[in-house]
Amino acid sequence: MEKIYHKHWEGVFDAAFKRIGDEDIAQDITQEIFISLWENREQLHVERSLAAYLHGAVKYRVINHFRSLAIREEHSTVFASLITDRDMATPDTRLLLHEMNTEVDAALAELPEKMRLVISMSRRQEKSVKEIATELDISVQTVKNHITAGMKILRKNLSYILFLAFLLS
Template sequence: MAEKVAISDVQLIDRLKSGDESALTAIYKKYWQQLFLSAYNVLKDKQACEDVIQELFIKLWNSRNSIQIAVSLKAYLYASIRYEVYRQIRAGVVTSDVFDVLTNSLQSPATHENLEYKELVSQVNSVVETLPEKCREVYKLSREEYLTHKQIASRLNISTKTVENHLTKALKQLRTSLGTLFLL
């Protein structure tokens, strides 16, 4: 059964290379939902995900003559969607909610045995350690002790706005420093 899908994808790629627009439509229909879910798991923004997928398929069509798919169409599309998601993050389109998703995914027991998880935790910790003292303290209280902004403000005797500012600064530094790494 897997060979039938691969043959079908190979045929779709050949048709796409020859300029067959119906091949692009077939690829879109076949993979759109999976690609959307993959992007949504990171971005948590329906419109941003739709934009990323639209951009991917425009690039696929525009580069159809020179496209080289070494592994499989599915692998190519997933790699492309990861790149487009990364581009959105680097462009600052994504909010700090992405890092809440990252933090939550790091709490999953299944990922604790994962080598990528260990590398990611190490990178996050090293970035956190470079933060200014108060900023680092606020970040750790928020992400490690799960305190609310109000609880952090009370504990550190600062305003909730100052807490928000420290978290914004910490998350911006993480976004800048981690870039592609957290997409693992």
């Protein structure tokens, strides 16, 4: 596996960097591809060349990156408009916004301590995955795992809030 990594890493990174244009994100995508390759090595059946398979993996990881980025931006826009409109909102709307914030805080409080800290650093303090990993002295992958699991729990527990946000807009 190490030989495969050394032989293909640069090509995978270059392909990701050309599509993304951000070195850190391209490195993350490259790392994720090789981790996935390692984790799925027993079930993996490459029909063409391994290089072609890896470049296909880059294509799909980049698509997923842009898709999740678009979803985050859409949610940020909705919540930013809610915050901007907060001062102009009716008393009922302000009360609903306050209750929504309370619900979000309660849902965060139910997360395991480390996961809550990682989510808070990522979303509220807007720190990068690498910054969080460095500050907490944990691996980048552990940070990503905490964010993924935490956001999944929050989405499940707070799915009704997006409906309320829709009603407010």
